[in-house]
Amino acid sequence: MRRTVFKRLLLSLIAAVLFITLVTGTLVYSYVNSTLKQEVYSSNIEILGQTKKIVEIALGEIQQTASSLILNRDVQRALWLKWDMNEEYRFLENINDTFRDKVASSRYIQSVYLYSTANGKVISNSGIVDLDGFWYASSIRRFLDEPVFSNWYDTSELVSASGSKENIISYVTSVPASDRGKAGILVINLKEDLLYDAVININNRKLGNVAIINRDGHVLSYKDKSILFTRLDAADSRKMKGNKEGYLIENMNGTEMFVSYIISDFNGWQYVALNPSKEVFQKSNAVLQMTLTISGLCLAVGLLLMALVSGRHYSPIKKMMQAISPRMNQLGDVSAFKDEFSYIQRSFDNLWNQNEKFRSQFLENELILRDHFLLNLVLGKPADAEETKRQIEYYKLDLTPQHYLVLVLRVHDKEQPNGSQEQLINMASYHIRAICEEAIALYARGVVINEVQKREIVLLNFDDGAAESEALDKAREIAVYIRTQVEEQLALLTSIGIGGYYEQARDIHLSYNEAQEALLYERMEGIGSLISIRDLMLDSVNRNAFIAYRNAADKMMSELKTGHLDKALDIKDSIMEQLNGQHATGHQYKHMILTDMVNGIVTVIFELNGQIEDVFGPGYNIYYEFGRQASMPMMQTWFHTIMEQTADYIQRKRDNKNAELVQKVTEYIRGSCAEPHTLQSVADAVFMNAHYFSKVFKEVSGWTFGEYLAEIRLQEACRLLKETNGNIIDIAAASGFGQKQNMIRAFKKSFGMTPTEYRKMGVFERLADGTNTTNDTNLKI
Incomplete structure (x- = not known):
């Protein structure tokens, strides 16, 4: 970008002045030309009118004489x-x-x-x-x-x-x-x-330029008697036809003539005045020459003034560019922009976007802080009682500092209750939230906390003096309303866990954990059930054991997802051994724990956007196969097999994803090697950590990112040297080296010669024989 605005401004002013000069000259010439034509035409028409009058008097006299003789x-x-x-x-x-x-x-x-x-x-x-x-x-x-x-x-x-x-x-x-x-x-x-003597005596200044012709264009009377018996081509009757008078320009014997004419109503004769065009437009040409001379002088002065004015107008733009450039490094090289205005516009856009982002974040800050406050209450990180009360008042929440109970919702699709339509459920989240808020407005006070651990939470607040049984009954009534409305409006099934009733806000997390725990028994109660922690008559031993097994199963799934199959199998074996050795634990609890492990494997597959058939083959029903296992040893072997198959599937998905990612990156680099790519910029483009991206790229391609980029640019430079006649500077820019020196260093490192020597010595034939590292110009990954 080299003072492009200055050049454009200067060229625009030059074009404007040239246009004005040409238009002015054309208009002046046209006006003078038209004026002279009209002046000559008016004079000739006057003469021709007098000629016509005299001739018709003479002809009338002849006809009158004939009538008297008859x-x-x-x-x-x-x-x-x-x-x-x-x-x-x-x-x-x-x-x-x-x-x-x-x-x-x-x-x-x-x-x-x-x-x-x-x-x-x-x-x-x-x-x-x-x-x-x-x-x-x-x-x-x-x-x-x-x-x-x-x-x-x-x-x-x-x-x-x-x-x-x-x-x-x-x-x-x-x-x-x-x-x-x-x-x-x-x-x-x-x-x-x-x-004819009578005709020319009308106006001595116009002697000899009037002709009388008949309807067919034959000359009846003219100064040149040699053409009396011929047709006058200048008086083309076809051009004169339809007009009683007028003018036209015709060529007569190599001379351009201005022809004025009048057609007589008496006998159709045509009275024609002939004037050389050169004489008619002599003044017009002089005016044109004078106009062009003056315009040329004005243009020269205008160009000088334009250069000065353009330079003065460019000065503030230049100062603005100098002020912006150091502060806008993220915009890249200034030379990449069309002109200064595009760079300034991009700078303003960047500032505007940053300002809008900050403004949006600032406006949403209160909502974020409000949700954060509620989330802390649910997760057991509340402030002291006074601070909690102050924040409730500040965020204008419909809550009091005491008497709370938590509902936790788990939503299932009717058609596929095991969760394969998570996208549909996510889309319905806002509708479910509206239903929950409607229920709160009808029955109690409270707030809805959206999608904590992918579940809706309803925090209910009751009046002072409300008994626990009364609060639990009201909570169950609200849960029934929510479940019914969700099913009717969205065709979704909702299981709701009901936590305990607590006096203080600091104990809200206990009610939340109890509601979560209640939902664990959904497998026993069925999808779409309402489960209250107070309704579960569980002894503390079984309950604590179940929680421990649940945590172990979650850890097993985590190890499986991260590719640590051995650790996952060890945890699985430990769980199976404990279940096999604890005779006090009932079959119902064992079945629930094992079912939870199966659900965990299915969840892992679904989280990878996969299907059961993708892992275990067409028609495979994992729950049916789970039910066929008749003993704990068979169960342990079966779990070992499906976990290995699941681990293989996870690795394939990860490998395919990495290979696909690297393939897209290499295609992008091959297609845009002239761009100033860096490891960080490409990693940012694919939303990955630069260190991790470099590792994945090396594992998949066998190249480091820098080696691959340099090789691609070297190949592009070789191709351009072979297929084009471009100079080294242009080829260096087009292949991504930027400066000529960078390209020369790369060629010396790879070939031991400069690009010019490479082009002259016919290295392309040796490349075809495979004697260089760049023999594969496609460099497939």
Whole structure:
């Protein structure tokens, strides 16, 4: 972690400034570009509007002239009557004069022609000719076939008798004005040059950049007369279609042009203004260059300021890191964190967790002390009477300093009363406690002490003056209520031992021990029984002997669980010999003691999460086999056999558990050898004492933990040297050696050479031949 926050802050500021600069430049350029486009477009639309107006005035004048000629009486007569050139000369001469007058009276009209279908001749302002000899005959014949009564034709070239050329735009209309029964055709030719002169005179600044085209994009009038008879690609009618006016950018002969247009409602002609884009956007490019220049200067100044500001902002973070690091050694190497903030956050989280843990412990302290106080009362470690009274008042317990009796509960599952469903019973513990508290509230005063030696304890407190018999009857009533409710609500069977009644709080432990002792006779009374110590009519000899046998059996089970089979067998033999030699002890007591020994073995198996079949084979019933033993010698031999089998099972479970643990640890180390593992950290991870873990690891794997870790890291380094081109520093870090020097020392110790020499000299082939200690790169445990 090398000033990562500083770098990130600096890079973030640089990115922000670059982003702002680019966005600002883009917005300014776009705005200027759009403004210039709109300015040029508005100017062009104004010019085109004026052009359109003048052209439409001229076209209207032509159409008006045509309408007046159609209504002329001489024109009507010329269409419908057959001509006799000798007799009708004067009449035809009048028509010629009329046409000449129209040409002379208009600045735009070049010539006027009248074609009579009845006579097949054309009358013009200059004479009469046959249609076949007329220069415009093809257009007249085409118009005769068209289903329209008038039309404007494209610009064409007219060559006079003297050889001069003139461009004209022709207006053709039928006489009469109908698309059916065309008796004649009137043609009026418009001078294209004069029309364009009128257009360019509108605005001298825009001379020559306006074109007039028809619906199909063919040029009707433009400054460049060479394209009058062609199609103007820039005025793409498909792009203009649907809009009465607008603009677009097109490429014309390698030059990008800004094209503005207006479409006429009069006849569909398009009026187009052409401007080179370079001229239109010249100012925009200049503004962009200026913006980029200013932005570049601002960026340079900003980078300098950002470096200074970032350094100043990083200074308190650096000081905080220097203050935290010495106090947070448990967080590990600082370089392992993403950045300073993640390290600081982890530090705060660690402090918060410690504070929360302390706070939780502090809040629970009173409950713990309360339970500890009650536990001392039950186990016979009370304070003096005054201190006991004070603590009862302090913890606000519903107790008085005198008149106590203890109930001890043992819970069994109905289906498997011998205890194979301990988990189910544990889950019901809170419910049982609630039932006990409910019983206390109904019948007496007292408290519930939860799970002392895995049993519920009910401490009952009676009023002053209560007789012993009255207290015992009330205790039995409470016990019956608890047993009934537990069975109805939880489907569990409950045996309850009832201790003696004592006056002083210091004698509570005596009542507890008596209740515990009473539960020992559950085997005789049966599961779900209520057993009071006062109801047991036992003589002191048998009672004391039973307690002694019970203690010996408990010690035997303890030796068996810890793997001391010989000691357990010796204790078993001693018990059997004593039972065999004591004729005063009745068969009932002997049977109870032996049954208790069997129960102890079963309990040991269940505590290891095992089943009877796991130890003695499928279908084996230990209680049935116990009942088959007909004599004490047979019983002694049978106990010897099942204890040996149980000891073997315990050893297998312990070995399997240790082997499984070491296997998981070695897999974890192989997968994370680059981590800073230590014996203590791995032992803590598996919740074991470091010394004991080291011993187990050595016994199972044959390696010490340090040897195994070093070997795994050496193997990983060899693999990386063989399979990658990484440098020694990176490989040392990736294989867990940390520093390059550590890796070099390990290689010299194992191979007698440095890692670089190892890579160069082809040690991998010798490894394949088995000449080194690291030939098994998997190192299976």
